[in-house]
Amino acid sequence: MDKVAAVKGTRDFYPEQMAVRNWIFDAWRAASLRNGFEEYDAPIFEYLQLYTQKSGEEIAAQLFSLTDRGGRELAIRPEITPTLARMVNQKINALARPIKWFSIPRLCRAERPQKGRLREFFQWNVDIIGSDEVLADAECIYTAVDFLRSVGLKDNDIVVKLSSRSMLAALLLSQGFAPKQLDTVYVLLDKRAKVPEDKFGEMAAEQIPDAALRDKLLTLQAVQSLEEVEKLCNSDQAQTALSQLSDLFNCLNTMGIAAFCQFDITIVRGLAYYTGPVYEIFDCSAELRALAGGGRYDNLLSGLGGSQVPATGFGMGDVVLQILLEEKGLIASQNNKLDAFVVATDKSLFDQSLQLTGALRQKGFKVDLSYKQSGLGKQLKQPAAQRAASVLILGEETLNENKVTIKNMASGEQKTVSLDTLLEKGLF
């Protein structure tokens, strides 16, 4: 028979990798719960139509699609936001608002695997639906930073780069860009941080032939602060969007995370469904892809057949995050796998070692035992391989005096206790 390999661009999680994944997921869950979010999940696949309707083009091109027995077209979820919108739309009248939900979905995208990008990954999603207050945007950003701080990252490790799609649109329109040019400009700006300045100039010349308009864009993309934006504002819409973004920065300051946040007008979040504030989180050295991205998407629920309900949220993948945490030496080391490992030196002690193991497990200890009555030397290799904190040895003392030797694997210290005490009281 052939040896079949794993599919390229996917990961096997052996226990060592799984421990890291669980450590990250646990920290995501803890940050979500203390900030008032509840967990949800949904099927791994949806009807294809859910994604072709409203997802960004980049995502729609990367779908893993399949057909069920009835010939219906399905797709493995490439993101969970359309599913979230579907679920909320289905029960909108029964859900207390604001709806604060989080999820840690497994997602698949049929793209070419490269550093920081895989064909299967996990993404922490945090969303608030039913509030148009900037505090809702601030809460999402705060929750992301809260998690990143909880795993040991500081304000000189990571930065939240923030802008506003509604502000950018209003600025561009007031400066003479046509509505149909906006998407072109978004794609250009999205590339800004990824190419050198002269290359950006070339791309701009190609996409925006009108030199006067192009100069306006080049001025705009160089803007560094909200004060500079204010000088360029010459419409009520631009002013309103600017003041909303300014309120958001004030909230983040009151919440104590201003040091993590920075205005960056080139943040546009591709062509997807964003309508208001948008942000991406990067490592400060800017060597990796974005750790997370999000923003306000007030039209997605109505776009998917629901009512007009405002919404905001972000997604943070596990792949880039894990690369950064490894680089910074922040992955927590694994604990002992077992509290104790039971070995017996004589076959006649088999039943007793089995009963002791069972009794300790019932008290909640993680305990294992040697399956074979091999020599003591061989049996004693297992506790180390299984990362046991201690070894319980049943031997002559057990046969003669009903006693057990406990050896601490770290210190090497040994002591002898009665089997009855162990059975009754457990290990500690």
Added chain:
Amino acid sequence: MDKVAAVKGTRDFYPEQMAVRNWIFDAWRAASLRNGFEEYDAPIFEYLQLYTQKSGEEIAAQLFSLTDRGGRELAIRPEITPTLARMVNQKINALARPIKWFSIPRLCRAERPQKGRLREFFQWNVDIIGSDEVLADAECIYTAVDFLRSVGLKDNDIVVKLSSRSMLAALLLSQGFAPKQLDTVYVLLDKRAKVPEDKFGEMAAEQIPDAALRDKLLTLQAVQSLEEVEKLCNSDQAQTALSQLSDLFNCLNTMGIAAFCQFDITIVRGLAYYTGPVYEIFDCSAELRALAGGGRYDNLLSGLGGSQVPATGFGMGDVVLQILLEEKGLIASQNNKLDAFVVATDKSLFDQSLQLTGALRQKGFKVDLSYKQSGLGKQLKQPAAQRAASVLILGEETLNENKVTIKNMASGEQKTVSLDTLLEKGLF
């Protein structure tokens, strides 16, 4: 835009359902860890070939298959055992044996949805690889029962029905059945518990035309105990397999779970890859499908291109389990979602309420706040909707005396404390 529905036969996990799922998963994890198993996982899809090679026909017919951009045929995993075999084969020389691993994979099967069967479900898998001792089989069964007991099921709620594929094969061969007839008999026996006796007779007559052989099968399927089996044993192979099964029952007795276990010769586990002891776990009223099924599969790893390494394990799905737990009233009720909900009676208190919320969250409390400065009455509806244990009210006392009122939502009791104390010490 159209409102797109969820795919039939799948489940949305709103927070209420997600809490139940997490409660079950947590109990699965706890039982696995205390019995010495480590968690692993793998991609949601594999190359199609991994399943067409060795899975039972029933499973192979229910695959959700898809094609990647390079034209390679993939399938969403319908079970995780082939993946487990693949992963172990890849690293067999680096893994300390016995390998004791568990996983809680999401699985998909393209079958018609019905009670207890969905097209997407979760299945707890517990396996021991690299040991041919019956204790390894016993440990898996013990871990299953350990979990079921931990969620409140008793020995009059559930039963582990045990047999042995190797014993059954040896018995049949020694009684004159041809090797090529074994699969037919397995399928017949697998149906035994699901049809009335006369219907079973009809099916047997159809499948086994030879009346003498058929009588032997009818005698065999009526056997109730290992003592009765012993009388029918007339080959060394049958005797060896019987004695192995008998050892397994002795182990289960020593481990204290004999009351949950029962010999049942009709347990064969379909046509899949089992080679030794096999078992299924049922509710005692036998009204539901099997809760779990497993057994020894010593040839799967070599069948998938690896070395000859013995293996044993089981899978327990979440769907039938949850139906049973609901019927028995054993689903744990949800705790409070939040420790506290902060409301402010005046707009000027907004910054203080935001800071108090942040400070309490940093101490690990689950805290939320009202986003809008609406009237106090309206704001006080939220803590109940969000299942908060207490409400913290910032009002005139905060403006004048820097004090906060804490209201216990269960008792209705109120007390007033200083904001500084709360910020410094937290809630309790």
